[in-house]
Amino acid sequence: MEKETVRQNSAKAWMLAARPKTLSGAAVPVMIGLALAYSDAAGSGLAFDWTAAALCFLFAMIMQIDANFINDYFDFIKGTDDTEKRLGPRRACAQGWVKPRSMRYAIALTTIAACVAGLPLIFYGGVEMILVGAVCVVFCFLYTTYLSYVGLGDVLVLVFFGLVPVCITYYIQLHTCTWEVLAASVSCGLVIDCLLLVNNYRDRDTDREAGKNTLVVRLGAHCGRMLYLSSGLTACLLGAVSAFAGHPLAFAMPLLTYLPLHVLTYRRIVRINKGKALNACLGETARNILVYGIAVSAGVLII
Template sequence: MEEKTIKPNSLKAWWLAARPKTLSGAAVPVMIGVALAYADRALYGFNIVPALLCFLFAFLMQIDANFINDCFDYINGNDDETRLGPKRACAQGWIKVENMRYAIAVTTFLACMAGFPLIIYGGTEMILIGVFCVIFCFLYTTHLSYIGMGDVLVVLFFGIVPVCATYYLQTGTVTSSVFVVSLACGFVIDTLLLVNNYRDIDNDRRAGKCTLVVRLGAAAGRRMYLYVGVGACVLGACFLFTGHPFAFALPLIYLVLHVVTYRKMVRIDKGSGLNAVLGDTARNMFVYGLLVSVGLLL
Protein backbone atom coordinates (compact mmCIF):
# COMPACT_ATOMS: atom_id res chain seq x y z
CA MET A 1 0.00 0.00 0.00
CA GLU A 2 1.56 3.26 -1.12
CA GLU A 3 1.06 5.94 1.51
CA LYS A 4 1.33 8.73 -1.06
CA THR A 5 -1.86 7.51 -2.79
CA ILE A 6 -4.01 7.87 0.32
CA LYS A 7 -6.72 10.49 -0.10
CA PRO A 8 -7.90 12.57 2.87
CA ASN A 9 -10.88 11.06 4.72
CA SER A 10 -10.87 8.04 2.42
CA LEU A 11 -11.77 4.55 3.58
CA LYS A 12 -8.09 3.63 3.27
CA ALA A 13 -7.13 6.53 5.56
CA TRP A 14 -9.60 5.46 8.23
CA TRP A 15 -8.51 1.82 7.88
CA LEU A 16 -4.90 2.78 8.58
CA ALA A 17 -5.94 5.04 11.46
CA ALA A 18 -7.79 2.11 13.05
CA ARG A 19 -4.52 0.09 12.93
CA PRO A 20 -6.10 -3.34 12.33
CA LYS A 21 -2.83 -5.14 13.10
CA THR A 22 -3.14 -4.02 16.74
CA LEU A 23 -6.47 -5.82 17.19
CA SER A 24 -4.62 -9.00 18.13
CA GLY A 25 -3.60 -7.16 21.31
CA ALA A 26 -7.29 -6.76 22.14
CA ALA A 27 -8.18 -10.31 21.13
CA VAL A 28 -5.49 -12.22 23.06
CA PRO A 29 -6.57 -11.42 26.65
CA VAL A 30 -10.25 -12.06 25.89
CA MET A 31 -9.28 -15.27 24.09
CA ILE A 32 -7.38 -16.47 27.15
CA GLY A 33 -10.22 -15.48 29.50
CA VAL A 34 -12.72 -17.35 27.35
CA ALA A 35 -10.47 -20.43 27.20
CA LEU A 36 -10.04 -20.39 30.99
CA ALA A 37 -13.81 -20.20 31.48
CA TYR A 38 -14.51 -22.88 28.87
CA ALA A 39 -12.01 -25.21 30.54
CA ASP A 40 -14.02 -24.81 33.76
CA ARG A 41 -17.42 -25.15 32.07
CA ALA A 42 -18.19 -28.37 33.98
CA LEU A 43 -18.24 -26.30 37.18
CA TYR A 44 -19.84 -23.08 35.99
CA GLY A 45 -21.30 -23.64 32.53
CA PHE A 46 -20.49 -21.47 29.53
CA ASN A 47 -22.43 -18.78 27.63
CA ILE A 48 -21.23 -17.67 24.20
CA VAL A 49 -23.07 -14.30 24.25
CA PRO A 50 -21.00 -12.50 26.93
CA ALA A 51 -17.85 -13.97 25.36
CA LEU A 52 -18.72 -12.39 21.99
CA LEU A 53 -19.63 -9.09 23.67
CA CYS A 54 -16.24 -9.05 25.39
CA PHE A 55 -14.50 -9.48 22.04
CA LEU A 56 -16.59 -6.69 20.47
CA PHE A 57 -15.98 -4.31 23.37
CA ALA A 58 -12.24 -5.04 23.30
CA PHE A 59 -11.97 -4.45 19.55
CA LEU A 60 -13.89 -1.17 19.70
CA MET A 61 -11.87 0.08 22.65
CA GLN A 62 -8.63 -0.78 20.84
CA ILE A 63 -9.72 1.20 17.78
CA ASP A 64 -10.80 4.03 20.07
CA ALA A 65 -7.39 4.01 21.75
CA ASN A 66 -5.70 4.11 18.34
CA PHE A 67 -7.77 7.11 17.26
CA ILE A 68 -7.01 8.91 20.53
CA ASN A 69 -3.30 8.14 20.18
CA ASP A 70 -3.25 9.35 16.57
CA CYS A 71 -5.04 12.58 17.43
CA PHE A 72 -3.33 13.63 20.65
CA ASP A 73 0.20 12.53 19.77
CA TYR A 74 -0.13 14.81 16.72
CA ILE A 75 -1.48 17.68 18.84
CA ASN A 76 1.39 17.19 21.33
CA GLY A 77 3.96 17.23 18.53
CA ASN A 78 5.08 13.64 19.04
CA ASP A 79 4.25 12.52 15.48
CA ASP A 80 6.58 14.65 13.37
CA GLU A 81 8.78 13.98 10.32
CA THR A 82 11.37 12.21 12.49
CA ARG A 83 8.96 9.42 13.43
CA LEU A 84 10.40 5.96 12.66
CA GLY A 85 7.20 3.97 12.97
CA PRO A 86 4.24 3.70 10.59
CA LYS A 87 2.83 7.01 9.43
CA ARG A 88 -0.12 8.39 11.37
CA ALA A 89 -3.32 9.74 9.86
CA CYS A 90 -3.50 13.16 11.51
CA ALA A 91 0.21 13.86 11.09
CA GLN A 92 0.05 12.99 7.40
CA GLY A 93 -3.08 15.07 6.81
CA TRP A 94 -5.13 12.04 5.83
CA ILE A 95 -7.68 12.89 8.52
CA LYS A 96 -8.32 16.29 10.05
CA VAL A 97 -8.14 16.63 13.82
CA GLU A 98 -11.78 17.70 14.09
CA ASN A 99 -12.87 14.61 12.13
CA MET A 100 -10.73 12.39 14.32
CA ARG A 101 -12.30 13.91 17.44
CA TYR A 102 -15.73 13.04 16.04
CA ALA A 103 -14.57 9.48 15.30
CA ILE A 104 -13.30 9.17 18.87
CA ALA A 105 -16.72 10.17 20.19
CA VAL A 106 -18.46 7.65 17.92
CA THR A 107 -16.18 4.72 18.75
CA THR A 108 -16.37 5.50 22.48
CA PHE A 109 -20.16 5.46 22.25
CA LEU A 110 -20.21 2.20 20.27
CA ALA A 111 -17.84 0.54 22.74
CA CYS A 112 -20.09 1.57 25.63
CA MET A 113 -23.14 0.20 23.81
CA ALA A 114 -21.33 -3.09 23.18
CA GLY A 115 -20.29 -3.39 26.81
CA PHE A 116 -23.53 -2.24 28.45
CA PRO A 117 -25.41 -5.59 28.01
CA LEU A 118 -22.67 -7.27 30.07
CA ILE A 119 -24.43 -6.03 33.23
CA ILE A 120 -26.98 -8.79 32.55
CA TYR A 121 -24.26 -11.39 33.11
CA GLY A 122 -21.89 -9.68 35.53
CA GLY A 123 -24.00 -7.17 37.43
CA THR A 124 -23.70 -3.40 37.72
CA GLU A 125 -19.99 -3.67 38.55
CA MET A 126 -19.49 -4.10 34.81
CA ILE A 127 -20.43 -0.42 34.44
CA LEU A 128 -17.58 0.56 36.74
CA ILE A 129 -15.11 -1.57 34.78
CA GLY A 130 -16.34 -0.02 31.51
CA VAL A 131 -16.00 3.51 32.90
CA PHE A 132 -12.43 2.84 34.03
CA CYS A 133 -11.59 1.39 30.60
CA VAL A 134 -12.86 4.53 28.85
CA ILE A 135 -11.22 6.97 31.29
CA PHE A 136 -7.81 5.33 31.16
CA CYS A 137 -8.07 4.93 27.39
CA PHE A 138 -7.97 8.73 27.25
CA LEU A 139 -5.52 9.24 30.11
CA TYR A 140 -2.99 6.83 28.59
CA THR A 141 -2.25 8.95 25.52
CA THR A 142 -3.02 12.38 26.94
CA HIS A 143 -1.04 12.10 30.17
CA LEU A 144 0.03 8.79 31.70
CA SER A 145 2.19 7.53 28.82
CA TYR A 146 4.19 10.78 29.10
CA ILE A 147 5.15 10.04 32.71
CA GLY A 148 6.20 6.41 32.24
CA MET A 149 2.95 4.76 33.31
CA GLY A 150 2.15 3.17 29.95
CA ASP A 151 3.53 -0.25 30.83
CA VAL A 152 1.52 -0.39 34.05
CA LEU A 153 -1.67 0.41 32.15
CA VAL A 154 -0.93 -2.23 29.52
CA VAL A 155 -0.50 -4.94 32.18
CA LEU A 156 -3.69 -3.75 33.86
CA PHE A 157 -5.97 -3.17 30.85
CA PHE A 158 -4.54 -5.73 28.43
CA GLY A 159 -3.98 -8.40 31.04
CA ILE A 160 -5.62 -8.28 34.45
CA VAL A 161 -8.89 -6.51 33.58
CA PRO A 162 -9.90 -8.28 30.34
CA VAL A 163 -8.81 -11.79 31.37
CA CYS A 164 -10.36 -11.61 34.82
CA ALA A 165 -13.52 -9.81 33.67
CA THR A 166 -14.11 -12.27 30.82
CA TYR A 167 -13.68 -15.19 33.22
CA TYR A 168 -15.87 -13.54 35.86
CA LEU A 169 -18.72 -13.03 33.40
CA GLN A 170 -18.84 -16.78 32.84
CA THR A 171 -18.20 -18.01 36.37
CA GLY A 172 -19.07 -15.25 38.84
CA THR A 173 -15.65 -15.57 40.46
CA VAL A 174 -11.93 -14.99 39.85
CA THR A 175 -9.44 -17.51 41.21
CA SER A 176 -5.83 -16.84 42.16
CA SER A 177 -4.62 -18.90 39.18
CA VAL A 178 -6.76 -16.82 36.79
CA PHE A 179 -5.19 -13.66 38.23
CA VAL A 180 -1.67 -15.07 37.69
CA VAL A 181 -2.54 -15.97 34.10
CA SER A 182 -3.94 -12.47 33.52
CA LEU A 183 -0.67 -11.00 34.79
CA ALA A 184 1.31 -13.22 32.41
CA CYS A 185 -0.92 -12.09 29.53
CA GLY A 186 -0.28 -8.44 30.43
CA PHE A 187 3.46 -9.06 30.38
CA VAL A 188 3.27 -10.56 26.90
CA ILE A 189 1.19 -7.66 25.54
CA ASP A 190 3.62 -5.20 27.14
CA THR A 191 6.44 -6.50 24.93
CA LEU A 192 4.73 -4.71 22.06
CA LEU A 193 4.77 -1.38 23.89
CA LEU A 194 8.37 -1.88 25.00
CA VAL A 195 9.73 -2.44 21.50
CA ASN A 196 7.63 0.46 20.22
CA ASN A 197 9.04 2.78 22.88
CA TYR A 198 12.55 1.39 22.35
CA ARG A 199 12.36 2.29 18.68
CA ASP A 200 11.02 5.78 19.45
CA ILE A 201 13.32 6.55 22.39
CA ASP A 202 15.07 9.51 20.74
CA ASN A 203 11.87 10.99 19.35
CA ASP A 204 10.10 10.58 22.70
CA ARG A 205 12.96 12.34 24.50
CA ARG A 206 12.68 15.32 22.13
CA ALA A 207 8.92 15.46 22.63
CA GLY A 208 9.22 15.25 26.43
CA LYS A 209 7.52 11.86 26.54
CA CYS A 210 9.18 10.10 29.48
CA THR A 211 8.29 6.48 28.76
CA LEU A 212 9.76 3.76 30.94
CA VAL A 213 12.37 3.07 28.25
CA VAL A 214 13.31 6.77 28.19
CA ARG A 215 13.60 6.80 31.98
CA LEU A 216 15.65 3.59 32.24
CA GLY A 217 17.68 3.89 29.04
CA ALA A 218 17.94 1.81 25.88
CA ALA A 219 20.00 -1.05 27.36
CA ALA A 220 17.60 -1.52 30.26
CA GLY A 221 14.66 -1.28 27.84
CA ARG A 222 16.07 -4.15 25.78
CA ARG A 223 16.56 -6.29 28.87
CA MET A 224 13.07 -5.53 30.11
CA TYR A 225 11.67 -6.65 26.75
CA LEU A 226 13.39 -10.01 27.24
CA TYR A 227 12.50 -10.37 30.92
CA VAL A 228 8.76 -9.72 30.67
CA GLY A 229 8.40 -12.40 27.98
CA VAL A 230 10.38 -14.88 30.04
CA GLY A 231 8.44 -13.85 33.14
CA ALA A 232 5.14 -14.61 31.42
CA CYS A 233 6.24 -18.18 30.77
CA VAL A 234 7.49 -18.56 34.36
CA LEU A 235 4.09 -17.41 35.64
CA GLY A 236 2.53 -20.01 33.36
CA ALA A 237 3.88 -22.66 35.74
CA CYS A 238 0.66 -22.12 37.71
CA PHE A 239 -1.05 -24.30 35.08
CA LEU A 240 0.91 -27.27 36.43
CA PHE A 241 -1.06 -26.96 39.68
CA THR A 242 -4.49 -26.56 38.04
CA GLY A 243 -4.49 -29.66 35.86
CA HIS A 244 -3.51 -27.95 32.58
CA PRO A 245 0.08 -29.00 31.85
CA PHE A 246 -0.27 -28.33 28.11
CA ALA A 247 -1.13 -24.68 28.87
CA PHE A 248 2.32 -24.44 30.46
CA ALA A 249 4.24 -26.54 27.92
CA LEU A 250 2.90 -25.16 24.63
CA PRO A 251 3.77 -21.49 25.37
CA LEU A 252 7.41 -22.53 25.60
CA ILE A 253 7.23 -22.35 21.79
CA TYR A 254 6.40 -18.67 22.28
CA LEU A 255 9.45 -18.34 24.52
CA VAL A 256 11.71 -19.57 21.71
CA LEU A 257 10.16 -17.06 19.30
CA HIS A 258 10.47 -14.31 21.89
CA VAL A 259 14.19 -14.95 22.44
CA VAL A 260 14.82 -15.06 18.68
CA THR A 261 13.00 -11.73 18.30
CA TYR A 262 14.98 -10.24 21.18
CA ARG A 263 18.24 -11.20 19.48
CA LYS A 264 16.97 -9.55 16.30
CA MET A 265 16.15 -6.44 18.31
CA VAL A 266 19.70 -6.34 19.73
CA ARG A 267 21.19 -6.86 16.28
CA ILE A 268 19.18 -4.06 14.60
CA ASP A 269 19.49 -1.79 17.66
CA LYS A 270 18.20 1.45 16.14
CA GLY A 271 16.21 2.92 13.30
CA SER A 272 13.17 2.01 11.25
CA GLY A 273 14.46 -1.56 10.95
CA LEU A 274 12.94 -2.11 14.39
CA ASN A 275 9.53 -2.04 12.72
CA ALA A 276 10.28 -5.62 11.68
CA VAL A 277 10.84 -6.48 15.36
CA LEU A 278 7.52 -4.82 16.15
CA GLY A 279 5.82 -7.05 13.58
CA ASP A 280 7.51 -10.17 14.97
CA THR A 281 6.48 -9.19 18.49
CA ALA A 282 2.84 -8.80 17.43
CA ARG A 283 3.02 -12.27 15.85
CA ASN A 284 4.60 -13.74 19.00
CA MET A 285 1.90 -12.16 21.12
CA PHE A 286 -0.87 -13.78 19.12
CA VAL A 287 0.97 -17.12 19.10
CA TYR A 288 1.17 -16.96 22.90
CA GLY A 289 -2.57 -16.39 23.25
CA LEU A 290 -3.32 -19.19 20.81
CA LEU A 291 -0.97 -21.66 22.51
CA VAL A 292 -2.31 -20.93 26.00
CA SER A 293 -5.90 -21.29 24.76
CA VAL A 294 -5.20 -24.54 22.94
CA GLY A 295 -3.32 -25.85 25.96
CA LEU A 296 -6.32 -25.14 28.18
CA LEU A 297 -8.69 -26.94 25.82
CA LEU A 298 -6.57 -30.08 25.36
Protein backbone atom coordinates (compact mmCIF):
# COMPACT_ATOMS: atom_id res chain seq x y z
CA MET A 1 0.00 0.00 0.00
CA GLU A 2 1.21 3.53 -0.82
CA LYS A 3 0.41 4.63 2.71
CA GLU A 4 3.03 2.24 4.13
CA THR A 5 5.84 3.44 1.83
CA VAL A 6 5.56 7.17 2.62
CA ARG A 7 7.24 8.23 5.83
CA GLN A 8 5.39 10.95 7.75
CA ASN A 9 6.64 14.49 7.01
CA SER A 10 9.34 13.11 4.68
CA ALA A 11 10.45 14.87 1.49
CA LYS A 12 8.36 12.38 -0.48
CA ALA A 13 5.31 13.17 1.65
CA TRP A 14 5.65 16.90 0.99
CA MET A 15 6.28 16.32 -2.71
CA LEU A 16 3.04 14.34 -2.94
CA ALA A 17 1.21 17.05 -0.99
CA ALA A 18 2.53 19.75 -3.35
CA ARG A 19 1.12 17.83 -6.35
CA PRO A 20 3.78 18.84 -8.91
CA LYS A 21 1.63 17.59 -11.82
CA THR A 22 -0.78 20.49 -11.20
CA LEU A 23 1.94 23.10 -11.75
CA SER A 24 1.37 23.05 -15.51
CA GLY A 25 -2.04 24.60 -14.81
CA ALA A 26 -0.28 27.49 -13.06
CA ALA A 27 2.44 27.85 -15.70
CA VAL A 28 0.29 27.83 -18.84
CA PRO A 29 -1.62 31.12 -18.21
CA VAL A 30 1.63 32.95 -17.43
CA MET A 31 3.27 31.39 -20.49
CA ILE A 32 0.47 32.63 -22.76
CA GLY A 33 0.45 36.09 -21.19
CA LEU A 34 4.21 36.41 -21.63
CA ALA A 35 4.13 35.17 -25.22
CA LEU A 36 1.55 37.81 -26.12
CA ALA A 37 3.49 40.51 -24.28
CA TYR A 38 6.80 39.54 -25.90
CA SER A 39 5.27 39.54 -29.38
CA ASP A 40 3.54 42.90 -28.92
CA ALA A 41 6.61 44.44 -27.26
CA ALA A 42 8.81 43.35 -30.16
CA GLY A 43 6.31 44.67 -32.68
CA SER A 44 6.15 48.05 -30.93
CA GLY A 45 9.85 48.40 -30.18
CA LEU A 46 9.23 48.23 -26.43
CA ALA A 47 11.36 46.48 -23.83
CA PHE A 48 10.41 43.10 -22.39
CA ASP A 49 11.45 42.58 -18.77
CA TRP A 50 12.68 39.04 -18.06
CA THR A 51 12.92 39.62 -14.30
CA ALA A 52 9.23 40.52 -14.13
CA ALA A 53 8.47 37.44 -16.25
CA ALA A 54 10.37 35.20 -13.82
CA LEU A 55 8.56 36.74 -10.84
CA CYS A 56 5.18 36.08 -12.48
CA PHE A 57 6.09 32.42 -12.93
CA LEU A 58 7.39 32.16 -9.36
CA PHE A 59 4.29 33.73 -7.83
CA ALA A 60 1.99 31.48 -9.87
CA MET A 61 3.89 28.31 -8.92
CA ILE A 62 4.00 29.08 -5.19
CA MET A 63 0.33 30.04 -5.17
CA GLN A 64 -0.55 26.73 -6.84
CA ILE A 65 1.35 24.77 -4.18
CA ASP A 66 -0.31 26.91 -1.51
CA ALA A 67 -3.73 26.11 -3.00
CA ASN A 68 -2.90 22.40 -3.01
CA PHE A 69 -1.89 22.50 0.66
CA ILE A 70 -5.07 24.43 1.56
CA ASN A 71 -7.21 21.96 -0.39
CA ASP A 72 -5.49 18.99 1.26
CA TYR A 73 -5.93 20.35 4.77
CA PHE A 74 -9.49 21.70 4.64
CA ASP A 75 -10.93 18.76 2.69
CA PHE A 76 -9.42 16.53 5.40
CA ILE A 77 -10.96 18.65 8.16
CA LYS A 78 -14.36 18.61 6.40
CA GLY A 79 -14.15 14.83 5.89
CA THR A 80 -14.38 15.12 2.11
CA ASP A 81 -11.25 12.98 1.64
CA ASP A 82 -12.79 9.77 2.97
CA THR A 83 -9.95 7.27 2.50
CA GLU A 84 -12.35 4.39 1.86
CA LYS A 85 -14.55 6.11 -0.74
CA ARG A 86 -11.99 8.41 -2.36
CA LEU A 87 -11.52 7.78 -6.08
CA GLY A 88 -8.86 10.37 -6.84
CA PRO A 89 -5.16 10.45 -5.92
CA ARG A 90 -4.52 10.07 -2.20
CA ARG A 91 -4.10 13.16 -0.08
CA ALA A 92 -1.33 13.81 2.43
CA CYS A 93 -3.35 14.67 5.55
CA ALA A 94 -5.98 11.98 4.96
CA GLN A 95 -3.29 9.32 4.52
CA GLY A 96 -1.29 10.48 7.53
CA TRP A 97 1.73 11.40 5.41
CA VAL A 98 1.62 14.94 6.84
CA LYS A 99 0.29 15.94 10.24
CA PRO A 100 -2.52 18.54 10.14
CA ARG A 101 -0.48 20.83 12.38
CA SER A 102 2.49 20.59 9.99
CA MET A 103 0.19 21.34 7.06
CA ARG A 104 -1.07 24.48 8.80
CA TYR A 105 2.52 25.68 9.15
CA ALA A 106 3.18 24.84 5.49
CA ILE A 107 0.12 26.82 4.41
CA ALA A 108 1.34 29.84 6.38
CA LEU A 109 4.85 29.55 4.91
CA THR A 110 3.76 29.15 1.30
CA THR A 111 1.27 32.02 1.63
CA ILE A 112 4.04 34.28 2.95
CA ALA A 113 6.45 33.02 0.27
CA ALA A 114 3.93 33.82 -2.48
CA CYS A 115 3.48 37.33 -1.10
CA VAL A 116 7.26 37.85 -0.93
CA ALA A 117 7.66 36.60 -4.51
CA GLY A 118 4.83 38.80 -5.77
CA LEU A 119 5.69 41.98 -3.86
CA PRO A 120 8.47 43.14 -6.26
CA LEU A 121 5.89 43.15 -9.06
CA ILE A 122 4.65 46.51 -7.74
CA PHE A 123 7.79 48.01 -9.32
CA TYR A 124 6.63 46.75 -12.71
CA GLY A 125 2.84 46.87 -12.51
CA GLY A 126 2.22 49.54 -9.89
CA VAL A 127 0.77 49.47 -6.36
CA GLU A 128 -2.42 47.88 -7.70
CA MET A 129 -0.45 44.61 -7.76
CA ILE A 130 -0.87 44.52 -3.97
CA LEU A 131 -4.64 44.32 -4.43
CA VAL A 132 -4.28 41.63 -7.11
CA GLY A 133 -2.06 39.55 -4.84
CA ALA A 134 -4.37 39.99 -1.86
CA VAL A 135 -7.40 38.90 -3.90
CA CYS A 136 -5.51 35.81 -5.13
CA VAL A 137 -4.64 34.81 -1.56
CA VAL A 138 -8.16 35.39 -0.21
CA PHE A 139 -9.88 33.40 -2.95
CA CYS A 140 -7.28 30.66 -2.65
CA PHE A 141 -8.76 30.01 0.81
CA LEU A 142 -12.37 30.69 -0.15
CA TYR A 143 -12.27 28.14 -2.98
CA THR A 144 -11.72 25.09 -0.77
CA THR A 145 -13.49 26.32 2.34
CA TYR A 146 -16.72 27.48 0.70
CA LEU A 147 -16.99 28.31 -3.01
CA SER A 148 -16.23 24.83 -4.38
CA TYR A 149 -19.06 23.47 -2.19
CA VAL A 150 -21.67 25.74 -3.78
CA GLY A 151 -20.78 25.13 -7.42
CA LEU A 152 -18.63 28.23 -7.98
CA GLY A 153 -15.33 26.41 -8.44
CA ASP A 154 -15.52 26.64 -12.23
CA VAL A 155 -16.06 30.41 -12.07
CA LEU A 156 -12.96 30.77 -9.92
CA VAL A 157 -10.92 28.72 -12.39
CA LEU A 158 -12.01 30.99 -15.23
CA VAL A 159 -11.01 34.05 -13.22
CA PHE A 160 -7.82 32.89 -11.47
CA PHE A 161 -6.45 30.51 -14.11
CA GLY A 162 -7.57 32.63 -17.04
CA LEU A 163 -8.46 36.29 -16.71
CA VAL A 164 -6.17 37.25 -13.83
CA PRO A 165 -2.88 35.50 -14.71
CA VAL A 166 -2.98 36.09 -18.49
CA CYS A 167 -4.16 39.70 -18.35
CA ILE A 168 -2.05 40.73 -15.35
CA THR A 169 1.10 39.07 -16.75
CA TYR A 170 0.59 41.03 -19.98
CA TYR A 171 -0.25 44.24 -18.09
CA ILE A 172 2.93 44.04 -16.01
CA GLN A 173 4.97 44.11 -19.20
CA LEU A 174 3.06 46.64 -21.33
CA HIS A 175 0.70 48.42 -18.88
CA THR A 176 -2.34 47.82 -21.06
CA CYS A 177 -4.65 45.04 -22.18
CA THR A 178 -6.04 44.17 -25.60
CA TRP A 179 -9.04 42.27 -26.93
CA GLU A 180 -6.69 39.49 -28.05
CA VAL A 181 -5.29 39.16 -24.52
CA LEU A 182 -8.80 39.15 -23.03
CA ALA A 183 -9.96 36.43 -25.45
CA ALA A 184 -6.81 34.41 -24.79
CA SER A 185 -7.39 34.64 -21.05
CA VAL A 186 -10.97 33.33 -21.32
CA SER A 187 -9.80 30.52 -23.61
CA CYS A 188 -7.05 29.58 -21.16
CA GLY A 189 -9.51 29.51 -18.27
CA LEU A 190 -11.89 27.25 -20.21
CA VAL A 191 -9.11 24.80 -21.07
CA ILE A 192 -7.85 24.61 -17.49
CA ASP A 193 -11.40 24.27 -16.15
CA CYS A 194 -11.55 20.94 -18.00
CA LEU A 195 -9.25 19.60 -15.28
CA LEU A 196 -11.75 20.58 -12.59
CA LEU A 197 -14.67 19.25 -14.64
CA VAL A 198 -13.21 15.76 -15.07
CA ASN A 199 -12.19 15.74 -11.40
CA ASN A 200 -15.73 16.66 -10.33
CA TYR A 201 -17.24 14.25 -12.87
CA ARG A 202 -15.26 11.40 -11.30
CA ASP A 203 -16.26 12.45 -7.76
CA ARG A 204 -19.90 13.33 -8.47
CA ASP A 205 -21.36 10.58 -6.28
CA THR A 206 -19.05 11.07 -3.29
CA ASP A 207 -19.34 14.87 -3.60
CA ARG A 208 -23.13 14.58 -3.51
CA GLU A 209 -22.92 12.49 -0.33
CA ALA A 210 -20.53 14.98 1.25
CA GLY A 211 -22.79 17.94 0.39
CA LYS A 212 -20.29 19.34 -2.11
CA ASN A 213 -22.59 20.74 -4.80
CA THR A 214 -20.20 21.15 -7.71
CA LEU A 215 -21.46 22.16 -11.13
CA VAL A 216 -21.42 18.51 -12.22
CA VAL A 217 -23.46 17.51 -9.15
CA ARG A 218 -25.97 20.30 -9.83
CA LEU A 219 -26.36 19.70 -13.56
CA GLY A 220 -25.81 15.96 -13.77
CA ALA A 221 -23.34 13.62 -15.45
CA HIS A 222 -24.49 14.21 -19.03
CA CYS A 223 -24.20 17.98 -18.71
CA GLY A 224 -20.82 17.53 -17.03
CA ARG A 225 -19.53 15.62 -20.05
CA MET A 226 -20.96 18.20 -22.45
CA LEU A 227 -19.36 21.02 -20.47
CA TYR A 228 -16.01 19.27 -20.72
CA LEU A 229 -16.27 18.88 -24.50
CA SER A 230 -17.67 22.36 -25.17
CA SER A 231 -15.12 24.12 -22.94
CA GLY A 232 -12.21 22.87 -25.05
CA LEU A 233 -14.03 23.53 -28.31
CA THR A 234 -15.06 27.06 -27.28
CA ALA A 235 -11.49 27.83 -26.21
CA CYS A 236 -10.22 26.87 -29.66
CA LEU A 237 -12.91 28.90 -31.45
CA LEU A 238 -12.06 31.97 -29.38
CA GLY A 239 -8.59 31.72 -30.87
CA ALA A 240 -10.08 33.31 -33.99
CA VAL A 241 -9.59 36.64 -32.20
CA SER A 242 -5.82 36.02 -32.34
CA ALA A 243 -6.08 35.27 -36.05
CA PHE A 244 -7.76 38.64 -36.67
CA ALA A 245 -5.14 40.30 -34.45
CA GLY A 246 -2.32 39.07 -36.68
CA HIS A 247 -1.49 35.72 -35.05
CA PRO A 248 -3.18 33.12 -37.29
CA LEU A 249 -0.96 30.29 -36.01
CA ALA A 250 -2.19 30.94 -32.45
CA PHE A 251 -5.61 29.95 -33.81
CA ALA A 252 -4.50 27.12 -36.10
CA MET A 253 -2.00 25.30 -33.90
CA PRO A 254 -4.37 24.51 -30.99
CA LEU A 255 -6.95 23.27 -33.53
CA LEU A 256 -4.39 20.87 -34.99
CA THR A 257 -2.72 19.72 -31.76
CA TYR A 258 -4.87 20.31 -28.67
CA LEU A 259 -8.40 19.80 -29.99
CA PRO A 260 -7.92 16.22 -31.32
CA LEU A 261 -6.40 15.19 -27.96
CA HIS A 262 -9.24 16.91 -26.10
CA VAL A 263 -11.89 15.04 -28.13
CA LEU A 264 -10.10 11.71 -27.60
CA THR A 265 -10.03 12.31 -23.83
CA TYR A 266 -13.72 13.25 -23.89
CA ARG A 267 -14.56 9.99 -25.67
CA ARG A 268 -12.56 8.08 -23.05
CA ILE A 269 -14.49 9.84 -20.26
CA VAL A 270 -17.78 8.77 -21.88
CA ARG A 271 -16.54 5.21 -22.26
CA ILE A 272 -15.25 4.86 -18.68
CA ASN A 273 -18.08 6.89 -17.07
CA LYS A 274 -17.34 6.03 -13.43
CA GLY A 275 -14.64 4.93 -11.02
CA LYS A 276 -10.92 5.31 -10.43
CA ALA A 277 -10.18 4.60 -14.09
CA LEU A 278 -11.17 8.24 -14.74
CA ASN A 279 -7.87 9.24 -13.10
CA ALA A 280 -6.24 8.39 -16.43
CA CYS A 281 -8.47 11.03 -18.04
CA LEU A 282 -7.33 13.49 -15.38
CA GLY A 283 -3.73 12.86 -16.40
CA GLU A 284 -4.59 13.19 -20.08
CA THR A 285 -6.38 16.48 -19.43
CA ALA A 286 -3.32 17.88 -17.65
CA ARG A 287 -1.23 16.85 -20.67
CA ASN A 288 -3.75 18.48 -23.02
CA ILE A 289 -3.55 21.75 -21.06
CA LEU A 290 0.21 21.82 -21.49
CA VAL A 291 -0.12 21.06 -25.21
CA TYR A 292 -2.62 23.93 -25.52
CA GLY A 293 -0.34 26.36 -23.73
CA ILE A 294 2.66 25.45 -25.88
CA ALA A 295 0.59 25.57 -29.10
CA VAL A 296 -0.87 29.03 -28.37
CA SER A 297 2.44 30.46 -27.16
CA ALA A 298 4.34 29.08 -30.15
CA GLY A 299 1.63 30.32 -32.49
CA VAL A 300 1.94 33.81 -31.08
CA LEU A 301 5.75 33.87 -31.24
CA ILE A 302 6.26 32.31 -34.67
CA ILE A 303 6.25 35.01 -37.29
